[in-house]
Amino acid sequence: AQSVTQLGSHVSVSEGALVLLRCNYSSSVPPYLFWYVQYPNQGLQLLLKYTSAATLVKGINGFEAEFKKSETSFHLTKPSAHMSDAAEYFCAVSDFDTNAGKSTFGDGTTLTVKP
């Protein structure tokens, strides 16, 4: 069984400050990990994914995430927040080998960026 825990349902940062969104996962097999962003009334857009290659993954819009197996974590970071980053962020885990890629999502973190 797989699960994802996103620590902090709401995160607020000032424009230009570091963004850190936390994600811990549980998986019985080597996982595929994803971060998605969702803007109001829109579908999910992939930010980045970890698929057992490099542990530091760079995504779109300046986001990156580091896979740490020892900590079962996949935290999302961005050095400098922009107003346009305000959105809902979801971490997801997928086990391709046994379930054809269906994903288990966390409950999401709402990012607010203050001017």
Add this chain to the structure above:
Amino acid sequence: GAGVSQSPRYKVAKRGQDVALRCDPISGHVSLFWYQQALGQGPEFLTYFQNEAQLDKSGLPSDRFFAERPEGSVSTLKIQRTQQEDSAVYLCASSHAVRAGKGNEQFFGPGTRLTVL
């Protein structure tokens, strides 16, 4: 040939009505997923198709939920005798991959927001 499209975008149903939600995946995508996203929560898996075959329907909450993809392209999620707890956003996603290592990104549609009164 843009992304995944879903229709309708919004649906209001009276309790007990049947509804049908449509998903048009990206052309050529083999895999198709349906997810249910309740307010304030992450998406939860409902069902998965590989071409026209429904390989996993373990997430369907009750026998009132039924999904099909008869020609391996467009998919329809049908909910019979809707209940208030069915109110949610229903997301469709497609992928050209069927197993690891062959590109496993899921592309999501905008969703259908279902409100059952």
